[in-house]
Amino acid sequence: MDHAPQPVLGPDVSETDSSMPDQTLYDVAAVEDVKEGEVLSIILKERPIALVCVGGEVHAVGGRCPHKGAPLRGRLHCRSKVHGDVIVCPWHKALFGVRDGKVKEPVAFASLPVYPVRLVEGRVLVGVSATKPAPVTRRMEDQSVLVLGGGAAAASAIYTLREEGFGGSIILIGDESSLPYDRPSLSKGIFLGGPDKVQPPLLLNEGFFAHHEITRVQGTVASLDCETRRVRLEDGRDYSADHVLITTGGRPVRPDLPGIGLEGVMTLHDVRDARDISQNITGEQAVILIGGGLTTLELASALRQKGAGVTVIAPDQVIPMEAQWGREVGRVLLRLHTDNGVAFITDSSVVGIYGTDRVEGVELADGMKLPCTHVLVAVGNEPCRGFLPDDVGTEPESGTTGIVVDDSMQVLPGIHAAGDVATFRHEGTFYRIEHWRQAQIEGRAAARSILGLPRQPMPMPWYWTQQFGKKLEYMGWGESFDRVLIEGDLGGFDFMAVYMKDQKVVALVSAGRSSAMARAAVDFEGFVEKEVRTVII
Known part of the structure; x- marks a missing residue:
């Protein structure tokens, strides 16, 4: 519940506390209303503010997550073994320090503002102007970092480097012209508004890159000499740095099927693919999706909402996500999709895509032919590591083609990797986790390793999906x-x-x-x- 604030003259309060800014403080709540473990939400001069009580002290920080604006209220004050008292965003699980408002874990790329608080006779008084954060001590000003790739892991690493005071040069090399953007939105229906509206939110804006003097280079990496840490691009340009961070992610697997190169066969990886889908698939067309994972299900949802006919072909997967989420939840997903007109074929596989100049349909292993106008393939991603020597970052027992890193996200001295391209070990098991928040967690961990900061435990992976x-x-x-x-x-x-x-x-x-x-x-x-x-x- 929001509380109407009552003004109290600033000097009457702040004169007894030299750390308090000389500003009007407002009576916003009773101290007893700010309960341990809960976040009390108030509105102060149109500013959402979250009040948190820790050991009898009350702290005030911004009341909305800077990532997507999620309201911070209710049972969101937690005690982290690593970070101490934090507020956690309910939508995408960003963690913020209660006392300093700083991002402790992604996905946010901005801290919460911190407001002055004074307790007087059982009441909580809060100032409307945020306190200035303590200046960051610059370090490693004579060092340089080269970040390869332009996704979530890259953005998180760059943000963390500057947030933690890295004062050296940073160069970001990516093959897209866009700044790092919110890639998960691509499969969740961003293309429903038309190709001119397919612009996913940026993770870091132009202002951030300019203010923090980060150089952007568009190009494709051809090779990396790990000993000299020198990168050569396909157009012949080359760059070197004291530290190289590989965040090149993955590319969609295109199965070796007859007709896979026909016009109308699509994958979804970047914003260009989303614009193609938006422009070329209409509500009157029939689309076949090959694959049975979450990306497939999200695309099926979005395309059905666009009006297209959708058939999902997922051999040996009678119930969607059963292996990952169990039969009970899988049946709910299946019913959600079939109730919305999605058809599933699970007892046969695609052996070919037919058509003359463009897609006309698919042929199944049982001989059945299904006509369609488009085929979307979503059968997994392969790590983008072709620029590396074959013997770098490989470990046969890992069971993956990702770049194997140690506990500090390091491949070799001066070479780190993070995100979808990286494979790490957790409690004896190798993992290559292709999810958005995990990529940002790893990017942050790699940046901290470059800075020589203490290693923090890898949090348990979390991801979400939106369907219908x-x-x-x-x-x-x-x-x-x-x-x-x-x-x-x-x-x-x-x-x-x-x-x-x-x-x-x-x-x-x-x-x-x-x-x-x-x-x-x-x-x-x-x-x-x-x-x-x-x-x-």
Whole structure:
């Protein structure tokens, strides 16, 4: 609930505290209303502000996440083993320090403003002007960093380097003309508004690059000499630096099928692909999607909302996402799609795409031919690492073609990797996780490693999907499970699913429980013990 503030003369209060800015403070709440573990939301002079109580002290920070504007209220004040007292964004799980407002974990690329607070006779007084953050101590001014790739991991690394005081030169080399942008929005229907409106939100704007003196270079990397840390581009230009960070991501796999090169066969990787889809696929056309993962399901949702006929061909996957999310949640997804007109073929596979100059249809292994106007292929991504020598960042036991890094995201001295291209080890298992928040977590970890800052534990991966207006969230390492417990209403998309292996909770999937998942993102084990085992198990 928002509280109407009452003004109190600034000098009457601030004269007794030299650290308090000389400004009018407003009586906004009773101290007893600001409860430990909860965030009290107020509006002060049209500014949303979040009040948090820690050990009897009240702190005031911005009341909306700077990433997408999520309101910060309710049970979002948590205690992190790594970061101390934090506020966590319920939408995309960014963590902010309660005392300094700083980003502790992505996905936000701006800190929360911090407002002056004074407690007087059981009341909370707050100033309307944010306090100036402490200046960052510049370091490593004689060093240089070369970032290869222009996605989420690159943006997170660049932001972290400057946020933590890196004073040397930074050059970003990417093959797209655009600044780093919000790639997940591409499959979630951004192309529904027409090709001229397909512009995903930027992660870092032009002003950030200019203010922080970051050089951008458009080009494709041809080779990297790891010993000299020299990068050569396909057009012959070359660059070198003290530190190289590889964040080149992945590219969609195009299966070796007859007709795969026909016009009308598409993949979705970047904004150019989204514009093609928006321009060329209309509501009167029939589209076949090859693949059964979340990208496929999100595209099916968006294309059906555009009016196109959609058939998903996913061999050996009778229930979508069953292997990852279990039969119960998979059935709900299946019903959501079939109720909205999506057809599924799971008992046969595509053996060819036919047509003369462009796509006319697909042929299945059982001989059936399905006419269509477009084919969208979403069967996975392969890491973009062709510019590296074959013996760099490889480890046969990893079971992946990604670039293998150590606990500090380092491949070799002076060479780091992060994001979809990187493979890391967690508790003895290799992971290459292709999700947006994870890429930013890894980019931040690599930047901290370059800066020589202490290593922080890798948080449990989290991702979300939006299909036909329903949002589902997953948290876990993708471990196998032998039991699924569900609390809530599956059909109404208001539930928490708990995945267990030998009595251990290994993952969560939820809908309509964003605040609970936010708390789990800060301290998974603590959340399981305090909230899951007492309510669900």
